[in-house]
Amino acid sequence: MKLLEDRIRQDGIVAAGDILRVDSFLNHQIDIGLMDVLAGEFYRLFYGNRIDKVVTVEASGIAVAAFTARKFNVPLVFAKKAKTLNISSDYYVADCYSYTHAIAGKVMISKNYLNEGEHVLIIDDFLANGQATLSLLNLCEQAGAIPVGVGIMVEKSYQPGRGYLEEKGIRVESLARVASMDPETGVHFVGE
Amino acid sequence: MKLLEDRIRQDGIVAAGDILRVDSFLNHQIDIGLMDVLAGEFYRLFYGNRIDKVVTVEASGIAVAAFTARKFNVPLVFAKKAKTLNISSDYYVADCYSYTHAIAGKVMISKNYLNEGEHVLIIDDFLANGQATLSLLNLCEQAGAIPVGVGIMVEKSYQPGRGYLEEKGIRVESLARVASMDPETGVHFVGE
Numbered sequence: 001m002k003l004l005e006d007r008i009r010q011d012g013i014v015a016a017g018d019i020l021r022v023d024s025f026l027n028h029q030i031d032i033g034l035m036d037v038l039a040g041e042f043y044r045l046f047y048g049n050r051i052d053k054v055v056t057v058e059a060s061g062i063a064v065a066a067f068t069a070r071k072f073n074v075p076l077v078f079a080k081k082a083k084t085l086n087i088s089s090d091y092y093v094a095d096c097y098s099y100t101h102a103i104a105g106k107v108m109i110s111k112n113y114l115n116e117g118e119h120v121l122i123i124d125d126f127l128a129n130g131q132a133t134l135s136l137l138n139l140c141e142q143a144g145a146i147p148v149g150v151g152i153m154v155e156k157s158y159q160p161g162r163g164y165l166e167e168k169g170i171r172v173e174s175l176a177r178v179a180s181m182d183p184e185t186g187v188h189f190v191g192e
Numbered sequence: 193m194k195l196l197e198d199r200i201r202q203d204g205i206v207a208a209g210d211i212l213r214v215d216s217f218l219n220h221q222i223d224i225g226l227m228d229v230l231a232g233e234f235y236r237l238f239y240g241n242r243i244d245k246v247v248t249v250e251a252s253g254i255a256v257a258a259f260t261a262r263k264f265n266v267p268l269v270f271a272k273k274a275k276t277l278n279i280s281s282d283y284y285v286a287d288c289y290s291y292t293h294a295i296a297g298k299v300m301i302s303k304n305y306l307n308e309g310e311h312v313l314i315i316d317d318f319l320a321n322g323q324a325t326l327s328l329l330n331l332c333e334q335a336g337a338i339p340v341g342v343g344i345m346v347e348k349s350y351q352p353g354r355g356y357l358e359e360k361g362i363r364v365e366s367l368a369r370v371a372s373m374d375p376e377t378g379v380h381f382v383g384e
Contacts, residue, residue, distance in 0.1 A: 029305040030268045032261040059250035063268065066255040069224040076222040076255065113221040 001041055001175040004153065005189050007034065014181045018156075026153065027060035027125055038175055039067030042123065042151040045173045046072075049148045052118045053077055055140070057096075057107050057132050064153060065123040072121070077113045079136060082106035092142040096135035099128065107135045109143075116144030127152040127174060130161025137170065149173060157190050193233055193367040196345065197381050199226065206373045210348075218345065219252035219317055230367055231259030234315065234343040237365045238264075241340045244310045245269055247332070249288075249299055249324050256345060257315040264313070269305045271328060274298040284334040288327035291320065299327045301335075308336030319344040319366060322353025329362065341365060349382050 013021040025031040042064075051072045056065035057079040069076040082105065087093055091108040098105055114120070122136050133150055140147050147170055155162060155174035165172050177190035205213040217223040234256075243264045248257035249271040261268035274297065279285055283300040290297055306312070314328050325342055332339050339362055347354060347366035357364050369382035 023302065024304065025267075028269065028272070028302055030258070030261075030270070032258055032268050033265065035258065036262060059254060059270065059272070062251060062254040063258040066222070066224055066227065066258050067262075069222075070228060070259075073225065075217075076224050077220065078222070078251065080220070080251075110215065110220055112216065 001038070004034075004038060004176040007031075008154065008176055008178075008187055012187060014183045014186060016183060018181075020154070020156070020178065020181060020187065022154065030063050032063065035064045036067045038064055038153060039071055041175055042068045042121075042173070043071035045151065046121055046149060049121075050119045051121045051148055053114075053145075054121050054123055055079065055109070055114070055136055056123045057081070057136060061124040061153075064125065068121070068123050068151065075113075077109060079107040079109045079139060082108050092139045094135040094138035094142070097131050099131065107132070107139065109139050111143070114139060114143040114145050118143075118145040119148050120145045121148050122150045123152075124150070125153045126156070127154075127161040127165075127172070128156040128159040130159075130164045133161065134164060137165075137168065151175075154178065193230070196226075196230060196368040199223075200346065200368055200370075200379055204379060206375045206378060208375060210373075212346070212348070212370065212373060212379065214346065222255050224255065227256045228259045230256055230345060231263050233367055234260045234313075234365070235263035237343065238313055238341060241313075242311045243313045243340055245306075245337075246313050246315055247271065247301070247306070247328055248315045249273070249328060253316040253345075256317065260313070260315050260343065267305075269301060271299040271301045271331060274300050284331045286327040286330035286334070289323050291323065299324070299331065301331050303335070306331060306335040306337050310335075310337045311340050312337045313340050314342045315344075316342070317345045318348070319346070319353040319357075319364070320348040320351040322351075322356045325353065326356060329357075329360065343367075346370065 054069040093108045149171035152174040157177040179190045181187045246261040285300045341363035344366040347369045349369040371382045373379045
């Protein structure tokens, strides 16, 4: 989506260590009008599919996921990052390794809010190694929910996340696909 | 706001230990249409004030804060809960004790996204002891930002949070004010 690519070129900062900082408009300070438009694009892309629920993981995907759920007129469920060792049996739990923070974490959703046969659209801000998205798919699998697809704002296409998802037969729609990036030369997108 | 009070009566669960569970529609699974309507009510209440930015804290206030920011057509900034001891000097940081989890935490906002003279509307899901809201006010104070007011979905009016805020001269607008609650008799609201 050219709108998002242009915005990343304009306001994104490529830092050492393969870091793309978009915290001025996407994941700390959030350009809310942009989120609404990006949610509209997810609606366009997944229009015609049965979608019962939008699922994301806290925290930085919640805003765009909320607008997406609004477009489809369905509830939003956000998976919580488990902070304690005592996780109640009322939750589906999946491992989620964070490369960004280099920590093994867990994500969880109450068994009340993810149900067998529900058609779920997964929305998240970033796709790189795919660990967060895979953990959400794992939760869907435990619940017997059916993943309709995955909508991502920014994909690092040179990392293996998309491949892992496609191997599972999951449809992936990313609004900006970074082909390469470098602090000197900036960001280049797939198809340029 | 009767709409929200009725929904809490219908779907809220009062559990032992002064817990009001609203995770079926407000802070885990989220009724997105309801959030949009509640955001409209915050818009009505604070209409006429200069508002440059909506500020909340991750994670469960983000959805309603996002819709509120959309109404005012301003950016949303969400404070992050600090997870590490290494907090960069690029952030304003405030202590935030959580009574719910009985842990001392910290919240932080990048110095780039909270600025001197900005008029800020603080939005959050719950107000009880007021610690989260006070920590956001502390961040505003450090930045020299001007808090226009605080919009809360559910206030536990028998706890001291509102008092602490009003002592500071902060306008507080809560959409549902719980006067008392009990697992046997349910929830009672202020003014009933």
